[in-house]
Amino acid sequence: MPKVLISDKMDPQAAKIFRERGVEVDEITGKTKDELIAMIGEYDGLAIRSSTKVTKEVLAAATNLKVVGRAGIGVDNVDIPSASAAGVVVMNTPFGNSITTAEHAIALMFALARDLPEADRSTQAGKWEKNRFMGVEVTSKTLGLIGAGNIGSIVADRALGLKMKVVAYDPFLTPERATDLGIEKVTLDELLARADFITLHTPLTEQTRNILSAEALAKTKKGVRIVNCARGGLIDEAALKEGLDSGHIGGAALDVFVEEPAKASPLFGTPNFISTPHLGASTNEAQVNVAIQVAEQMADFLMSGGVTNALNMPSLSAEEAPKLKPYMALAERLGSLVGQLEGDAIKAVSIEVEGAAAELNQKPITGAVLAGLMRVHSDTVNMVNAPFLAKERGLDVREVRHDREGDYHTLVRVAVKTEEGSKSVAGTLFANAEPRLVEIFGIKVEADLGGQMLYIVNEDAPGFIGRLGTTLGEAGVNIGTFHLGRRAAKGEAVLLLSVDSPVEGEVMAQLKTMPGVKAVKALRF
Numbered sequence: 001m002p003k004v005l006i007s008d009k010m011d012p013q014a015a016k017i018f019r020e021r022g023v024e025v026d027e028i029t030g031k032t033k034d035e036l037i038a039m040i041g042e043y044d045g046l047a048i049r050s051s052t053k054v055t056k057e058v059l060a061a062a063t064n065l066k067v068v069g070r071a072g073i074g075v076d077n078v079d080i081p082s083a084s085a086a087g088v089v090v091m092n093t094p095f096g097n098s099i100t101t102a103e104h105a106i107a108l109m110f111a112l113a114r115d116l117p118e119a120d121r122s123t124q125a126g127k128w129e130k131n132r133f134m135g136v137e138v139t140s141k142t143l144g145l146i147g148a149g150n151i152g153s154i155v156a157d158r159a160l161g162l163k164m165k166v167v168a169y170d171p172f173l174t175p176e177r178a179t180d181l182g183i184e185k186v187t188l189d190e191l192l193a194r195a196d197f198i199t200l201h202t203p204l205t206e207q208t209r210n211i212l213s214a215e216a217l218a219k220t221k222k223g224v225r226i227v228n229c230a231r232g233g234l235i236d237e238a239a240l241k242e243g244l245d246s247g248h249i250g251g252a253a254l255d256v257f258v259e260e261p262a263k264a265s266p267l268f269g270t271p272n273f274i275s276t277p278h279l280g281a282s283t284n285e286a287q288v289n290v291a292i293q294v295a296e297q298m299a300d301f302l303m304s305g306g307v308t309n310a311l312n313m314p315s316l317s318a319e320e321a322p323k324l325k326p327y328m329a330l331a332e333r334l335g336s337l338v339g340q341l342e343g344d345a346i347k348a349v350s351i352e353v354e355g356a357a358a359e360l361n362q363k364p365i366t367g368a369v370l371a372g373l374m375r376v377h378s379d380t381v382n383m384v385n386a387p388f389l390a391k392e393r394g395l396d397v398r399e400v401r402h403d404r405e406g407d408y409h410t411l412v413r414v415a416v417k418t419e420e421g422s423k424s425v426a427g428t429l430f431a432n433a434e435p436r437l438v439e440i441f442g443i444k445v446e447a448d449l450g451g452q453m454l455y456i457v458n459e460d461a462p463g464f465i466g467r468l469g470t471t472l473g474e475a476g477v478n479i480g481t482f483h484l485g486r487r488a489a490k491g492e493a494v495l496l497l498s499v500d501s502p503v504e505g506e507v508m509a510q511l512k513t514m515p516g517v518k519a520v521k522a523l524r525f
Contacts (some may be wrong), residue, residue, distance in 0.1 A: 008049035011291035096290035097281035144195025147202030214239035330435035335372025445485030
C-alpha cells in the first residue's frame, strides 16, 4: 500500500480521499526541514501547501518518493529540477482556486477604483468626507493583463462583463485564443502605454521577475492602477513606492510580496496603496477544492499511474498510463539516440507513429522524444520543459500519425532534418513490451538500446568484426550484445554494441583509426 505524508494543514477531505482510494496517509504538519528529512524516506507521496519547502536535500533523503502534490498553483517551494532528476513527479492544482484568485483581483481593482479601504476608515472615524474620495468608473476603461492563462482568462471574462476593454501581454497567447477570449494581444510596451488598470497573472520565473521594473513602470499611463494577486517579485516594490509617492501611479493593490509574511514593507502607509495577506486562494470553497484535487491526483498516480496537472511530465489518464509507458520508453530512447548522434546539427524533428501507436495519445510520446533529444543540451530537461527548450533553439517540431499498416504492429519513427539532409531512426515494441531499434539512418537493424553502447559505421569487409573484437578485448572492454546492419553486401554497415564499461580516450582513438571505420560514437542510455 502506497504511503503519503500530508505535511501542511489541509482540509480533512484530502486524507479521507487517500484512505478511500487505498493509500495510507499520515497528517504530520509543522515539521522543521531536518525533521522532514529524517522522516520523508518512508513515504511514496508528499502532499503540501506553501509552508513545506521541498528542497534538493529533502529530495535526496526521499528515497521512496514518487510524487509531490501541491494543493494550489504556485510551486516556488519545490525544487522541480531536483525532483525531475530524482524521478519524482511534481503536480499542482491549477484550477481549484482559479475563480477565487480571479475574483480577488477584481475585488482589489474595485477597491482601488473607489478608494474603499480609506473611505471605510474615514467614515468609521466619524468623518464624512464625501468630497475627498472621488473615484473612477471601470466601465470603458482598458484593463491590461500580464498573463492570459487560466486565471488571467477568468479575469478577462469578468472584466468584459463590466464593459471594460481588455488587452493582454502573454508570449504563449495565440491570436486564435485571444479572439476566443474577446481580448487583444499586445506587446508589453503597448500594454503599459494603454492600460488604465494592470493585473498580473504569471508565475515567477527569471523572465518574469520584476517584469514591472522601474523602467517598465515609467512607461505606464499616468494614474494607472496596478493589482498583483499572482506572485511577489513580479513588481519592483521600491519603484512602485516611488511611483505612488510621485503620483504617476494612481494606486496599487498587492496580495503578494517579495518577502512573506510581509510585516514591515516600505509600501505600508503609502497613499493609494492597498494590501491583503496573500488571500487570493483563501475561500472555503477553494481550500476544499484544492485539497480534494491534490488527493485525487496523487492517489490516481500512486494506484494506477495516471498523471494530472504534472509540471515535469505530460498528463496521462489512469486508463492511458499503462498502455503508454512502454511507448514513452521507446520514444525517449529513440530521441536520445538521434540527439547523441546528431547533436547541434538538428534543425527540425518529426515524430511519426503508425499501427498501434497511432491509436494512442501522441503528446506524451512527443514529449518523451524531445526529452531524449534535448538531454544532450541540458541535464535538467524533462518532458515538460523539452518543448520549450526546443522552441528556444528554433527547432521545428511536427507530429505525424499514419493510419497505414506497416511491417510492424506498431512503429515510432523520429526523423530529423540536418544540413546533410534528412535522417531517421525507428523502433517498435516486441511482445514483452521491450523497446527495440529496427532502423537507423536507412539501415535495417534490430538492437536493444540501453546502458553503455558503441555506434560504429564501417565498410562491410571480411575480418573487420574480428579486429574490432580483438581491439576491445585487449583494452579490457567486454561486449554485452552485438547488433549488425548493412545497406548491401560490401557496402556501408552499422554496428551497435553494448559494452560493460565506457569506451573513451586511447581506446576510442584506436577504433577511429581502424581500417574501414567511417565513424565511431560512444552512446549512453
